[in-house]
Amino acid sequence: xxxxxxxxxxxxxxxxxPYFQELRYTLAREYKQYTVYPPKELLFSALKxxxxxxxxxxxxxxxxxxxxxxxxxLSFSVKPGVRIPPSLRNIYAELAEDVGSxxxxxxxxxxxxxxxxxxxxxxxxxxxxxxxxHKGMGWERFTDAIMEKLNERETPLVFILWGSxxxxxxxxxxxxxxxxIQSAHPSPFSAHRGFLGSKPFSRTNQFLSAHGLEPIxxxxxxx
Numbered sequence: 001x002x003x004x005x006x007x008x009x010x011x012x013x014x015x016x017x018p019y020f021q022e023l024r025y026t027l028a029r030e031y032k033q034y035t036v037y038p039p040k041e042l043l044f045s046a047l048k049x050x051x052x053x054x055x056x057x058x059x060x061x062x063x064x065x066x067x068x069x070x071x072x073x074l075s076f077s078v079k080p081g082v083r084i085p086p087s088l089r090n091i092y093a094e095l096a097e098d099v100g101s102x103x104x105x106x107x108x109x110x111x112x113x114x115x116x117x118x119x120x121x122x123x124x125x126x127x128x129x130x131x132x133x134h135k136g137m138g139w140e141r142f143t144d145a146i147m148e149k150l151n152e153r154e155t156p157l158v159f160i161l162w163g164s165x166x167x168x169x170x171x172x173x174x175x176x177x178x179x180x181i182q183s184a185h186p187s188p189f190s191a192h193r194g195f196l197g198s199k200p201f202s203r204t205n206q207f208l209s210a211h212g213l214e215p216i217x218x219x220x221x222x223x
Contacts, residue, residue: 005051014145025137028157035128037071045073049113056116060166063123074119075092077109090186098199104220179207
């Protein structure tokens with residue numbers, strides 16, 4: 001039992017493969033020798049909080065935040081009390097513009113996870129202060145397998161892919177069944193190149209409603 005829900009069965013075969021066992025050994029070493037984020041117990045938060053059968057939307061990030069106390073296992077999200085990172089500020093700006101939802105006083109996206117929004121990073125760990133440091137360790141293969149399993153779902157899903165990394169990873173999605181919403185990344189370097197004004201939240205809900213599925217309540221309550 002890694003995830004504590006139906007992901008255990010869905011990913012069972014994958015987690016038995018030699019590369020995944022190797023990844024676990026490598027991670028054990030990394031956590032011992034370096035400061036690695038997120039903390040070990042929060043590593044699989046996205047999958048633990050959003051079961052396979054309950055996933056309705058996927059928001060794909062790249063790798064976790066690499067500053068102290070930021071990453072907690074959900075893409076783009078930080079724990080309450082942690083300063084809101086620039087990319088998330090832009091996500092909140094678009095949220096306000098798109099669905100009129102005022103920015104909350106914190107950066108936790110837990111409210112979305114609990115409604116079936118899988119906040120998945122392509123790489124699930126990072127060394128402190130070293131973005132991309134766990135790239136090529138095996139996570140990409142694991143998260144590709146997650147994407148493939150989601151793509152197999154009969155019930156239509158929405159995949160929100162921001163930036164070229166996410167879009168490459170989402171290339172396998174069957175768009176005759178699922179909805180893919182893509183734009184520039186919300187980072188301050190690229191948000192003005194097509195992220196701001198892209199209306200991902202209302203477009204997601206339009207698709208879900210059109211398929212008889214419950215829309216997401218995007219408004220994040222203040223704490």
